[in-house]
Amino acid sequence: MNLKTLSNDIALQNHPIRVLINFLEDEQRKFEGKDYAHYRFVGFVLEIGYNTATIVTSDAFKIAVGGIPRNSLLIMVPAEYTKYTPHFSLLRVDGTADEPLKKEKQQTYFELHKKSMPELDVFTQSELQWGALKTSFLGMYYPHPELSNVIEFSGDLNNIVSAHKYFVYSPSDELLDLIINSIQPSQNLFEIGKLRFTECRLKLPDCKLPNVPVIVSTDDFKGTRTAMFGKTRTGKSNIVKIIAESLIKTTHLNPSTTDKRKHSVGQVIFDINGEYANDNPQDDSTSLASAYSSDCDVYAITPKENTVSKPLRLDFYSNPDISHHLLGTLIREKESHLSNYISSFLSVEIPSFASIQEMGFGDRTRANRKILMYWAILHKAGFPANFSTLQHYGGVNPRFGREQRLEIYEANDRQMPENVTTLDELLIELQLFAERNRNSHLPRLESANNNPLFDSDDEALLEFLVPRSQSASGPRKILPYRIYHDKDAANFVTEILNSLSLGKTIILDLSNAHPEVMNYFSQWLSKSIFEHQVELFSENKLSDHYIQLYFEEAHNLFPSDDSKVTSIYNRISKEGAKYHLGMVYSTQSPSTISQDLLAQTENFFVTHISSRPEVDKLARLNVAYEGLIEDILQTKTQGYVRILTRSNRFVIPIQANKFCCTESTDRSN
Known part of the structure; x- marks a missing residue:
């Protein structure tokens, strides 16, 4: 080990990239010891570009690493990796690729099957076991240039050299953990599931599936x-x-x-x-x-x-326009054929308190009166009210002229209150005015400027409040919808x-x-x-x-x-x-x-x-x-999710944890 190598080794002693260094050193020992059964080496690069690479591999390599499914992750490192700052490129397997001898292999297969040969000789078998995989570059991992003990990820490559100068490996669980979780924020972390490349869970002999938690912030x-x-x-x-x-x-x-x-x-x-x-x-x-x-x-x-x-609940009194619209929707859906007076009531446009503020004085008085008529209907139907709420919106006085009020109360032999201050008083007054308004033997009720006191919407509200027929339901029609009301x-x-x-x-x-x-x-x-x-x-x-x-x-x-x-x-x-x-x-x-x-x-x-x-x-x-279109279409396992968060630079397939079977994973430290 030269002085430069020793210095770099000490500097990276506690660095996350140490996982890569240890992995490559371990792979070198396996190679030298001929421990091919546990070797993570996948193959060589056949063709390389800035976005894709074609990998040449063999059946033995793929079986040793437990298989290489579509969309699995591989790492690519320089063949002479000790000469460079530790880094690796991340590849995603897209599918199979054509190798140079594809036609010759197909011809060999055809001849073998035609002759029904039960076994292949060792030389032919050696030739036929090789194949190629098509991969895409997802990015590169390397030590952060300014921050110590931090990994940086880039979505592109700074350089490519000849294809034969790279080795490709299937990453260990430790490396997969680094790949998946090292680029997350440093705080508020939790485990959302386990890394899962395939829906299929069949393991190859003497191999295990990845067991890597996926952490998000x-x-x-x-x-x-x-x-x-x-x-x-x-x-x-x-x-x-x-x-x-x-x-x-x-x-x-x-x-x-x-x-x-x-x-x-x-x-x-x-x-x-x-x-x-x-x-x-x-x-x-x-x-x-x-x-x-x-x-x-x-x-x-x-x-x-x-x-x-x-x-x-909704306070029907505080939200007259919304609650009236809601009643209309509910009643119409429940009954297809409604009496004319009910349809007229539901067709009235009840103003909102916000819209009233933008009106002139005369229009504001008429609009407020419509709301009070609606309030009287709610009260008669048994909708409880919060008195402070009524006061907040101006009280319950409809502000009819004193002479009109006095005449109507005396005609019905009733004592007239000086001001209407309760919903009971409001209900009585509106009932009296409604009955007076529909009396065709008396002059119509008029406002101070000699216009009709009530417009068509007012009359529709009063008709619903005091139906002409004793058998008509009137306010009882809205009784079933009290479950949506709360005075508070x-x-x-x-x-x-x-x-x-x-x-x-x-x-x-x-x-x-x-x-x-x-x-x-x-x-x-x-x-x-x-x-x-x-x-x-x-x-x-x-x-x-x-x-x-x-x-x-x-x-x-x-x-x-x-x-x-x-x-x-x-x-x-x-x-x-x-x-x-x-x-x-x-x-x-x-x-x-x-x-x-x-x-x-x-x-x-x-x-x-x-x-x-x-x-x-x-x-x-x-x-x-x-690249995940076919997998999303084909895989149906519950909880099998492809996630992409703001911090992740590529899609991660996971098997999500079952809710309440999870434990918070705090990796902030």
Whole structure:
């Protein structure tokens, strides 16, 4: 050993690249000792370029390393590697290649089979066992030029020389660990699964399959977009649980006594199937909520017997426009034939409080009165109200003229209150005005400017409040939908925002809910969270706190027609990173998702997809998946996933861990 070699050896004593040095030295000892049964040597380079290389190998070499499946990884090193700084190039096997003697071999095979020779002589066998593999360069590993004890990865090669000056090896588990995990961030690491090159688990004699954990960092998910593609029942939800679990553990690993928002990740899971909120014993599936009960809060529209949850409701009084639209959707879907007065009620345009603020005084009074009529209907149907909420929106006084009121109350022999201050008083007054308005024997009711006091929408609301026929259901029609109402629901958003600030995971159990209800809650909460983060950003208070949103059936929220994407989801997908908002979205088909979102997605998890056009689209979207098209189409094992994260420079095939069978792997140190 010369002085230079000795100096380099000492400098790299604790360097990760030492794994390569030890591997090559061990291979040299095997070669010199003729221990070919454990030799990791694969072959020589037949042809080389900057993007691809053709490898010449033999059956004996392939059997000794346990086989070389398609998409497996190989390393290429200089034949005289001791003359250079330790480094290696990473190759991915694309398939077989034509070797120079292909035609001669085929002719030999043909002659042998024609003569039905049972055995090959040793010389012929030696000639026929050689073949070639086509590989692609994924990049190069070498010591970081500025940082000590750090590996650097480049996606290209700095130089190539003659093909015969390279050796190719099948990496050991230690080298595979270096290849897969050395380029991850140095903190917040967790094991997501095991490296798995093939669906087939048949081992060659005296060989073992790779046993290499795949480590990823939660830093890759915070504030980024993560896609889950694949058919139903292929393990997408399991991966989502593992990611959510890792972010919970990240918050635990980085506690802050001065500011609880520091180093924390709040999460919101829109659980349309109830699988994150509720255990499923039939599927041997543990929910995230039960596994981390102290870290998760479940909000449910329909509470489940064995799941502790809080009510997920809408305050119909605070959101008159939305709740009225929701009632219309629910009632129309339940009944195809409706009475005219019910159809008229459902067709009314109830204004929002925000829109009223932009109106002039006269229009504002009329619009407020419509809301009060709607409130009276809710009250008569038994929807409880929060008095402070009613006061916040201006109270319950419809502000009819005093002379009109006095005349109507006296005609009905009733005592007129000076001001309407309760819902009961409002209901009585509107009932009296409704009956007076439909009395054709008396002059019509007019406003101060001699216009009709009630327009057609007002009359439709009053007709529903006080039906002409005693047999008509009126407000009783909306009784079944009280399950969606909660008078204190306005505090529900504030409560969730506070919990997210503390790093809690919120699971909205939307299972068995009407799609319109699911859509409302998803939009409402997403909008509130986005606005909250924007406010923190403007006040420079984001710190390193993040919020992660999880959407299933994402094609409904982010359709491929970008003009149909709801503005709040569009803003989250485009601007979320700036406001520390990350998102994980799941769907079966890449083609059904907004192109803008796909183009900005950093992390991909792909299970089995059965449609070639869909996989082709994925490959066009991200070239890293080009060589994996056939595997994605053919392999159907549950949990067999091809992952590409922000830190990974190439796709890694893994067998994902089963949720709640994992242990956090902290490799930060």
